[in-house]
Amino acid sequence: xxxxxxxxxxxxxxxxxxxxxxxxxxxxxxxxxxxxxxxxxxxxxxxxxxxxxxxxxxxxxxxxxxxxxxxxxxxxxxxxxxxxxxxxxxxxxxxxxxxxxxxxxxxxxxxxxxxxxxxxxxxxxxxxxxxxxxxxxxxxxxxxxxxxxxxxxxxxxxxxxxxxxxxxxxxxxxxxxxxxxxxxxxxxxxxxxxxxxxxxxxxxxxxxxxxxxxxxxxxxxxxxxxxxxxxxxxxxxxxxxxxxxxxxxxxxxxxxxxxxxxxxxxxxxxxxxxxxxxxxxxxxxxxxxxxxxxxxxxxxxxxxx
Amino acid sequence: xxxxxxxxxxxxxxxxxxxxxxxxxxxxxxxxxxxxxxxxxxxxxxxxxxxxx
Numbered sequence: 557x558x559x560x561x562x563x564x565x566x567x568x569x570x571x572x573x574x575x576x577x578x579x580x581x582x583x584x585x586x587x588x589x590x591x592x593x594x595x596x597x598x599x600x601x602x603x604x605x606x607x608x609x610x611x612x613x614x615x616x617x618x619x620x621x622x623x624x625x626x627x628x629x630x631x632x633x634x635x636x637x638x639x640x641x642x643x644x645x646x647x648x649x650x651x652x653x654x655x656x657x658x659x660x661x662x663x664x665x666x667x668x669x670x671x672x673x674x675x676x677x678x679x680x681x682x683x684x685x686x687x688x689x690x691x692x693x694x695x696x697x698x699x700x701x702x703x704x705x706x707x708x709x710x711x712x713x714x715x716x717x718x719x720x721x722x723x724x725x726x727x728x729x730x731x732x733x734x735x736x737x738x739x740x741x742x743x744x745x746x747x748x749x750x751x752x753x754x755x756x757x758x759x760x761x762x763x764x765x766x767x768x769x770x771x772x773x774x775x776x777x778x779x780x781x782x783x784x785x786x787x788x789x790x791x792x793x794x795x796x797x798x799x800x801x802x803x804x805x806x807x808x809x810x811x812x813x814x815x816x817x818x819x820x821x822x823x824x825x826x827x828x829x830x831x832x833x834x835x836x837x838x839x840x841x842x843x844x845x846x847x848x849x850x851x852x853x854x855x856x857x858x859x860x861x
Numbered sequence: 862x863x864x865x866x867x868x869x870x871x872x873x874x875x876x877x878x879x880x881x882x883x884x885x886x887x888x889x890x891x892x893x894x895x896x897x898x899x900x901x902x903x904x905x906x907x908x909x910x911x912x913x914x
Contacts, residue, residue, distance in 0.1 A: 557892040567890040571880075576892055613910055685911075715909070762883055762908040763890055776910055786911035793880045793909070 568763045571800035579767050586764050589755040590622045597739045599750035604706040606630040607747070609696045610653075610661065612646035612773040615711030617653050618761040619753055621770060623709065624659075630709070633699055635692060636665035638673025639779060646773040653770065662703070664695055672853040674779065680852040684779040687849060694846035698837055700747040712751040715758045718803040719788040721810055734822025737815060745829070745838035754811075757803065864901065869893040872905070881909050 557566040559578035566576035570585075577585055594600055606623060610616045610632035623630040634650045637643050647663075654661035667673045670691075677691065678684035700708045717736070724732045742748040753761060765772050780786065795802045831837070832844035839845070862871060868884050868891055884891050885904040897903060 557894050566892050568883075569892045579889070614908070615910070758910065759880065759883065759908045762906065766883060766885060766888075766890060769888075774906065776907075780911040783911055786909065789909050789911065790881075793878050796880045797878050 567767065568760075570757075570760065572757075572796070572804050574800070582763065582767060586618075586756060586760060587622060587625060589760075590619075590752045591626055593738060593752050593755045594626070594750075597750070599739055599748075599752055600628055600707050600709075604629075605704065606707045606709050607662075607696070607700045607703070607705040608632045609692065609708060609710045610634045610650045611711070612649035612653075613711070614762045614765045614770075614772045614774075615713050615716075615753060615758065617649070617770050617772050618764045619709060619711045620653070620659070621768065622764075623752065624657075631660040631662060631705075633662045633664070633696060635695060636663065636667070637688060637691075638665075638667045639675060639777065642773075642775060642778055645775065649771060649773045662699065664699065666691060670850060672850060677849055677853050678779060681849065683783065685783055685785070688779070690845055690849060694837070694844070697747055697749075698835075701745065705747055706742070707748045707750055709750050709752055711753055711761070713753045713756055713758045713761055714803055714807055715789055715792065717751070717754050717807045718792050719785050721807060722788045722792060723784060730818050730821035732822075733810075733815070734818035734820065736810070738811060754807070755804075864897050864899040866897055867893065868895045868897065868903075871897065871903075875905070877905060882907055 557569055557576040558564065559566050559581050560575040561581040562578060564578040567579050568582050569576040600606060606628050608616060608620045608623065608630050610620060612634065620630060620632055632650065632654055634647060636647060650661060653659075674684065674688045674691070677687035681687035681690075696708050696710075721736060724736060738751045738754045740749040764770075792803055829838040829840060832839045832847055833842050834847040835844060837844050837846070843851075862874065866874075869879065872879050872882070872884075879893060883906045885906055886901065891903065
């Protein structure tokens with residue numbers, strides 16, 4: 557195969573674009589897709605400070621690299637989840653990336669700073685990924701607000717968005733559909749949340765890392781094994797193989813043409829919020845979901861003694 | 862696996878969906894039509910991550 561742009565030997569083909577690219581033009585393609593996502597959706601304005609949610613995996617490190625490449629001021633935040641060797645290797649990848657480039661990586665360790673870890677929290681929650689996601693959403697936001705960042709950027713890619721969308725449609729989760737957007741605007745107590753990789757598939761983010769020399773954590777989280785989200789991705793990959801472009805049409809069509817229909821269902825989420833009695837963060841309950849999770853894990857630890 | 866074989870044929874023989882992997886040779890990637898010899902060594906690296914469910 558030849559590069560669509562310069563006719564040099566290609567290193568990656570992207571069937572949904574009916575195109576292949578050499579290294580140089582593939583990197584340019586990734587930059588253009590992220591630039592377009594940011595500009596089209598007004599994700600980040602010039603001069604704003606960005607906090608990148610860094611896991612040490614391909615998506616978050618590619619995102620951090622691309623944001624810096626595009627000229628944004630971006631620091632990283634890594635959460636130590638306490639998932640054994642997986643977390644150790646993930647933290648190592650994030651630290652190496654930051655150190656080699658002279659970047660600021662903030663670190664929070666769930667066990668040391670908040671008294672629990674994800675395996676402990678998983679035992680008190682519907683699913684391990686649910687407890688993990690809740691912790692991440694809370695901490696990325698609260699630390700962004702505390703340190704004065706304008707924007708939290710996450711590495712959600714096209715495949716992630718397609719899988720979440722499929723799950724939400726299958727169960728007609730209209731409130732979640734109303735909130736599934738590449739940008740969630742800022743509101744009192746909440747930094748803006750953006751997903752600049754939503755136009756790139758995870759095959760592209762992984763290829764970007766390999767081609768620009770980013771060492772990322774290749775291993776999958778052992779606690780995610782067999783989860784529903786992976787099942788949706790498998791189905792979507794099968795669809796994509798038969799019908800290239802299916803995932804992009806699904807996600808972009810939703811964002812452009814269908815999302816608005818569910819906006820009303822999501823409209824009340826950030827209305828009627830009061831401060832959490834424990835931590836002061838905005839919540840619809842007396843005590844926020846994060847503090848309730850911490851309390852459950854603590855109570856379980858006491859019972860176990 | 863015996864060569865020569867294209868990357869596309871190799872993935873098919875292994876029952877691997879090309880949408881879910883990268884094929885890495887040294888420090889670069891190879892496309893579906895690349896022909897691999899008997900002695901070539903490639904890494905087939907899954908790209909699917911799943912921590913959202």
